Amino acid sequence: xxxxxxxxxxxxxxxxxxxxxxxxxxxxxxxxxxxxxxxxxxxxxxxxxxxxxxxxxxxxxxxxxxxxxxxxxxxxxxxxxxxxxxxxxxxxxxxxxxxxxxxxxxxxxxxxxxxxxxxxxxxxxxxxxxxxxxxxxxxxxxxxxxxxxxxxxxxxxxxxxxxxxxxxxxxxxxxxxxxxxxxxxxxxxxxxxxxxxxxxxxxxxxxxxxxxxxxxxxxxxxxxxxxxxxxxxxxxxxxxxxxxxxxxxxxxxxxxxxxxxxxxxxxxxxxxxxxxxxxxxxxxxxxxxxxxxxxxxxxxxxxxxxxxxxxxxxxxxxxxxxxxxxxxxxxxxxxxxxxxxxxxxxxxxxxxxxxxxxxxxxxxxxxxxxxxxxxxxxxxxxxxxxxxxxxxxxxxxxxxxxxxxxxxxxxxxxxxxxxxxxxxxxxxxxxxxxxxxxxxxx
Numbered sequence: 001x002x003x004x005x006x007x008x009x010x011x012x013x014x015x016x017x018x019x020x021x022x023x024x025x026x027x028x029x030x031x032x033x034x035x036x037x038x039x040x041x042x043x044x045x046x047x048x049x050x051x052x053x054x055x056x057x058x059x060x061x062x063x064x065x066x067x068x069x070x071x072x073x074x075x076x077x078x079x080x081x082x083x084x085x086x087x088x089x090x091x092x093x094x095x096x097x098x099x100x101x102x103x104x105x106x107x108x109x110x111x112x113x114x115x116x117x118x119x120x121x122x123x124x125x126x127x128x129x130x131x132x133x134x135x136x137x138x139x140x141x142x143x144x145x146x147x148x149x150x151x152x153x154x155x156x157x158x159x160x161x162x163x164x165x166x167x168x169x170x171x172x173x174x175x176x177x178x179x180x181x182x183x184x185x186x187x188x189x190x191x192x193x194x195x196x197x198x199x200x201x202x203x204x205x206x207x208x209x210x211x212x213x214x215x216x217x218x219x220x221x222x223x224x225x226x227x228x229x230x231x232x233x234x235x236x237x238x239x240x241x242x243x244x245x246x247x248x249x250x251x252x253x254x255x256x257x258x259x260x261x262x263x264x265x266x267x268x269x270x271x272x273x274x275x276x277x278x279x280x281x282x283x284x285x286x287x288x289x290x291x292x293x294x295x296x297x298x299x300x301x302x303x304x305x306x307x308x309x310x311x312x313x314x315x316x317x318x319x320x321x322x323x324x325x326x327x328x329x330x331x332x333x334x335x336x337x338x339x340x341x342x343x344x345x346x347x348x349x350x351x352x353x354x355x356x357x358x359x360x361x362x363x364x365x366x367x368x369x370x371x372x373x374x375x376x377x378x379x380x381x382x383x384x385x386x387x388x389x390x391x392x393x394x395x396x397x398x399x400x401x402x403x404x405x406x407x408x409x410x411x412x413x414x415x416x417x418x419x420x421x422x423x424x425x426x427x428x429x430x431x432x433x434x435x436x437x438x439x440x441x442x
Contacts, residue, residue: 067210071107075202076100082198087190093179096172098124098165099195105164106203111217113259114163119156120203121196123163127152128192131173132185145174162255217259276386279425284388285381287421288402288411294319295329297369302354304368305334315399315412318372323408325401327372337364337371378403381410388418 026042080095087094102124105115113119131148138144148170156162169192173180180187207215245260258266293307295318308316308331318327338346338353356366365371378401379388391397392415402411 068107071206072103075103078202079198083194093191096191096195098168099199101165110207110213110215111262112257116216119161119163122161123156123166124169124196126155127166127170128173128188131170132187135174145171148174272386276384282385284379284383284402284413287417288413290411292412295368299368300356305354317401319409325376325378325409327374328376329368329372333371385421392418
């Protein structure tokens with residue numbers, strides 16, 4: 001795509017708050033250094049510099065921004081208070097400033113490779129040790145500061161513990177004043193080591209309570225565990241694999257602050273968005289089966305088996321009297337509970353299992369509620385069909401009940417429904433292109 005687009009071709013900029021920030025910066029600079037007749041810096045100038053000043057990453061939701069800020073507040077408050085309980089003395093440093101920078105990384109970008117437990121602990125402690133050593137053995141503070149930061153970066157690279165606040169703690173050990181110099185290598189243990197330990201515990205506790213946060217960032221398995229073999233999942237066999245990503249990262253030859261797992265997930269999500277765009281506004285309500293055979297918890301096994309055979313279906317939703325889905329029963333649920341270890345024929349075993357037991361006591365299930373799978377995964381009628389793809393491929397589902405806005409059963413979608421929808425959509429697009437004189441594969 002040509003990056004030199006005309007103004008009319010460019011997409012409208014997002015409302016990411018940069019315009020308001022530019023106005024504020026321009027106002028402050030002109031008040032300090034300019035005049036009413038000749039401003040030093042204008043908003044228009046800042047807008048032209050916007051591509052070099054403002055990151056182009058996708059805007060986060062207000063909820064995520066608020067939660068990460070609140071998490072950092074709680075963590076720093078806890079670290080400061082607890083550190084003051086262990087470190088006594090009015091002249092001693094209780095909380096090092098670099099922990100504030102670590103908190104930004106831990107709670108704003110918790111999946112970053114720079115924020116994981118080893119980079120946080122190793123990078124900070126190693127850098128503090130190097131900073132103290134440079135302060136003790138290099139006479140010039142400016143030379144000692146430069147050496148402390150540069151050697152810390154090298155050491156963090158070599159130990160795979162790159163953590164940006166490590167550079168700050170190394171410089172603080174050199175230029176932090178007499179109290180830090182008198183503490184010597186004890187500064188590495190307290191307050192630095194203590195602060196790191198406490199903020200790490202806070203990150204483990206708080207991050208795993210926040211929706212969408214994983215800490216530490218655990219690798220996402222793409223192996224098909226549903227069917228107990230080592231092949232990749234159906235979606236994992238297509239597109240990029242880890243070797244492709246590693247090769248691309250080696251070609252950059254520069255540190256990118258994103259993990260391989262997050263790159264894979266971004267690629268998968270981008271594929272879902274592209275699929276949604278190509279499929280149009282097609283929802284589960286458009287492709288689901290509506291005339292369903294259903295059962296209730298107390299329906300006899302023999303009756304449910306007869307319905308499955310009569311309608312030639314492999315699954316049946318189980319509902320309550322309000323039509324809320326409480327489970328699902330499949331042919332497999334019947335077959336796996338028949339006593340296959342006896343010497344009777346398969347047909348005899350199945351009949352014995354399905355048929356109701358006479359009398360008041362039974363040693364086998366009698367109603368469908370005793371063999372159904374529960375709880376059951378459901379989807380909403382307004383869900384886009386693109387979101388069905390991972391459920392019906394990687395997750396191993398073959399049938400998924402569809403519910404309306406009140407949670408009542410509205411229909412059922414299957415793998416066959418999704419395949420038919422995809423086929424119909426692409427055939428119609430090809431026919432539309434041919435009618436307009438375009439190549440169907442364009």
